[in-house]
Structures are given as structure tokens and as C-alpha cells.
Amino acid sequence: MNAMNGRLARTLAAATAAIMLLLAGGAISLAADPIVVWCEPQKQATIQAVAAEWTKQSGIPVQVEAVSVLETANKIQLAGPVGKGPDVFCCLSGQLGMLVTTGIAAPIDASLLDLSQFMKVGLEGATQNGKLYGVPYDISSVGLIYNKKMWPKPPATMDELIAKSRELKAQGKFGLLWPLENFYFTYAIMAGYGGYVFAPTANGWDVNDIGLANQGSVKAIKLVKTLRDSGLIPVGTDHVVAPGMLCESKAAAIIDGSWALGSVQQAGIEYGVAAIPKLDNGKYPAPFVSLKWWHVSSYSKRKTEAVKLIAALTTKDAMYKSFKNAEGIPPRLDVLDMPDVKNKPEVAGYGAQANYGSILPDIPEMNVVWVPMNSAIEIALRGDRTVEDALADAVKVIKQSIAELK
Numbered sequence: 001m002n003a004m005n006g007r008l009a010r011t012l013a014a015a016t017a018a019i020m021l022l023l024a025g026g027a028i029s030l031a032a033d034p035i036v037v038w039c040e041p042q043k044q045a046t047i048q049a050v051a052a053e054w055t056k057q058s059g060i061p062v063q064v065e066a067v068s069v070l071e072t073a074n075k076i077q078l079a080g081p082v083g084k085g086p087d088v089f090c091c092l093s094g095q096l097g098m099l100v101t102t103g104i105a106a107p108i109d110a111s112l113l114d115l116s117q118f119m120k121v122g123l124e125g126a127t128q129n130g131k132l133y134g135v136p137y138d139i140s141s142v143g144l145i146y147n148k149k150m151w152p153k154p155p156a157t158m159d160e161l162i163a164k165s166r167e168l169k170a171q172g173k174f175g176l177l178w179p180l181e182n183f184y185f186t187y188a189i190m191a192g193y194g195g196y197v198f199a200p201t202a203n204g205w206d207v208n209d210i211g212l213a214n215q216g217s218v219k220a221i222k223l224v225k226t227l228r229d230s231g232l233i234p235v236g237t238d239h240v241v242a243p244g245m246l247c248e249s250k251a252a253a254i255i256d257g258s259w260a261l262g263s264v265q266q267a268g269i270e271y272g273v274a275a276i277p278k279l280d281n282g283k284y285p286a287p288f289v290s291l292k293w294w295h296v297s298s299y300s301k302r303k304t305e306a307v308k309l310i311a312a313l314t315t316k317d318a319m320y321k322s323f324k325n326a327e328g329i330p331p332r333l334d335v336l337d338m339p340d341v342k343n344k345p346e347v348a349g350y351g352a353q354a355n356y357g358s359i360l361p362d363i364p365e366m367n368v369v370w371v372p373m374n375s376a377i378e379i380a381l382r383g384d385r386t387v388e389d390a391l392a393d394a395v396k397v398i399k400q401s402i403a404e405l406k
Helices: 002-032 041-058 069-082 093-101 120-124 158-169 183-192 215-229 241-247 258-266 303-313 316-324 345-354 364-368 370-382 387-405
Strands: 035-039 062-066 088-092 135-141 143-147 174-177 196-201 204-211 251-256 271-274 288-297
Touching: 035 041, 035 069, 035 303, 041 062, 041 303, 041 316, 069 088, 069 093, 069 288, 088 093, 088 303, 093 288, 120 135, 120 288, 135 303, 135 316, 135 345, 143 241, 143 258, 143 345, 158 174, 158 251, 174 241, 183 215, 183 288, 183 370, 196 364, 204 387, 215 370, 215 387, 241 251, 241 258, 251 258, 258 271, 258 345, 271 345, 288 303, 364 370, 364 387, 370 387
Parallel strands: 035 062, 035 088, 174 251
Antiparallel strands: 088 288, 135 288, 143 251, 143 271, 196 204
């Protein structure tokens, strides 16, 4: 009997040990499961390097996979529910509204992050309904591209720019050019004077409050009309003509994005990039900016660790690595203030302008704004309607179109 009890005890002990071993193995397996990151292909090497350093400190492995930002949202909707999606992923600013409304992106616990050095516009754009849904890692904007031989230093104010433009006009050349009738570009002046598309609120955009015909917007278009009527920016100046004139040294500066720099470089122009000069109200023009953000998947079971990883991916050192690898403009002020970043005109200049930028409303109602506003600016510049009436008419059309969306 005692022998039987002994064998039973040994059997139970062995079974218990086996169970404990299995449980321990499961725990180890769970702890060893990596945090999965989906990032842009061109950033994969940088992210892997930063993540490897974080793993050394945290003990948590990270698996970095290259996925196009254009495919991310659709893939997460398929992979997330079955536990195969990422914990951390990146997307474009134009996708944020969809990520939030569909529940793909989870709110981020900002207490786990030091956000003090991030551009205000980058954080405001990622905030919806009072909650932070993204941490910015790249920002882009239009800015002032100028010919250093014609203007060694860009004008500090719009008044100075206009005066210099008049001097060049007397020589058969132009000062600043941009496609005036294109709302995307001209909005920078409107926003600088206090115009806005939709009023921002703590709960998102108020589509019933449209500021495209307010006093600031009217003042902006009157300034633009003065530039046209005085011949400083001629009729027919579009997104092809303007950079072409700069490349031929027939214009001292243009308002354009980094996509225009290729032709400028090919032309051998010694160029600089800066913020668009201040307006007479002391404020900078505020063009639309585009952002890229890191997000936490709502399907992730390790959201806290995911946020901590995002914190590591967006430190000063990490974003400096991205800059060195030519991976965009870091939306951190302390990175933009670094000496070798300042010496790179396309990064320093566009970064300076983006810091004053305006978030492009990421809602369906924005789609009905472009055509009426392009038409309104064109009508006002031709003089077919007063500036006030042209903008007011456009706002009426926009409101009618929004009502039809509901």
C-alpha cells in the first residue's frame, strides 16, 4: 500500500512538473511573441535598427514588416480580427478619419510619451474627439523655393517681396510666382489672414462653420488680385509654368512642394527653401500640410508596449537617423534645430514652413470644397464678381453640397 502511494505521489509530482513546464513554456512563448510593426518599405532598415536597440532595453522582440501605407488599412481589416495584423502601423494623414471611424486605430495613451518637441500641427491633426490617435514621424508642405543668385536671402515680409518683385518686373523678370487660381496653393495666404475651411473643435471639424468667405479670406484674395492686376504674377501661371520660369532664371521664387526640386536641381539653379514671407499682420502664410503618423492597432493585445515602442521610434535620435537616411522631414523641432539639418535646405526650409501649416480636414466634406473654391478664386481674379461675392457664392455651393451628402 505504501509502495502504491509512493508511486502515485511520484506520478502526481511528475504530472504536476510536466504541467508547470508546459505552462512555463507557454508563458515564455507568449513573452517571446514579437510586437509587429508595419512600416513603409523605404523606412524598414531604419526602423529595424531603432527597434533592435529598444529590444535590448525592454527585452521585447520586434518584428518589422514592409507594407505600403496605401495598403495598410485594408490589410489590417482582414488580418486584425484573426490576430495576424500589426500592433503598430503607419498611415497618411488623409486616412486618419477612416481609421478612427472604422475602429482600426486605437487611442494612444499620451502619458507614455514626451510630446513637447513635436510640431503642434502634427499633434492637433492626429487628435479626434479629444483623443490622440497618432504620433507624427514625417511632414510635408509647400514652401518658398528661391534662386540664390537673384535673391541671396529670401524677403522677410510680403511687402518686401512685392517691392523686390516690382524691381524685377522693370527688368522683364518676375519675383514670386505660384498658380493663383489653385486653391491648394492660395489657401496658404487665406489661412495666414485667418481664413479656414472648417472650424476645428474638440470633437472634430464643424462643417457648419466655414471660414472661406470671412474677412481674412477676403483680404487674402484681394492681395492675390493685386498681384495679378499689377502684372506681378501673370495670367497662365500654373504648376508647370512657375517652376519652368524659376529654372530659366526668369523668376526669383515660386511657392511649390519638394516635388519641384528635381527640375530645379537639373537646371543647375543654386536654390534655397524657406517659409513664405510674413504677411502684414505679422503671421506666416499657413499652407495645407500632409503628415504621416504611427498608430496603435485596436486589435493589438499589447497596446501599452506598442505605445512605448512608438515613443522609441520617434525620439530625437531615431528621427535624426531618418533624416540621415533621407526619409522625409522630421516633425520634431529639436531635430530641425540640429546644425546639419539646418544646412539641408529642403528639410530645414520645408520644416520651417510646415511648422506654420494648416491641417487638411480629413473628412468627406472636404471633397466638395476644391472645385467651388478654385472657381471662386478664378472668378474674383477675372473681376467677374467682387471678391466678397465670389467667395460667398462658393461657400453657398459648398454648404449645399454638404447637405446633399447627409
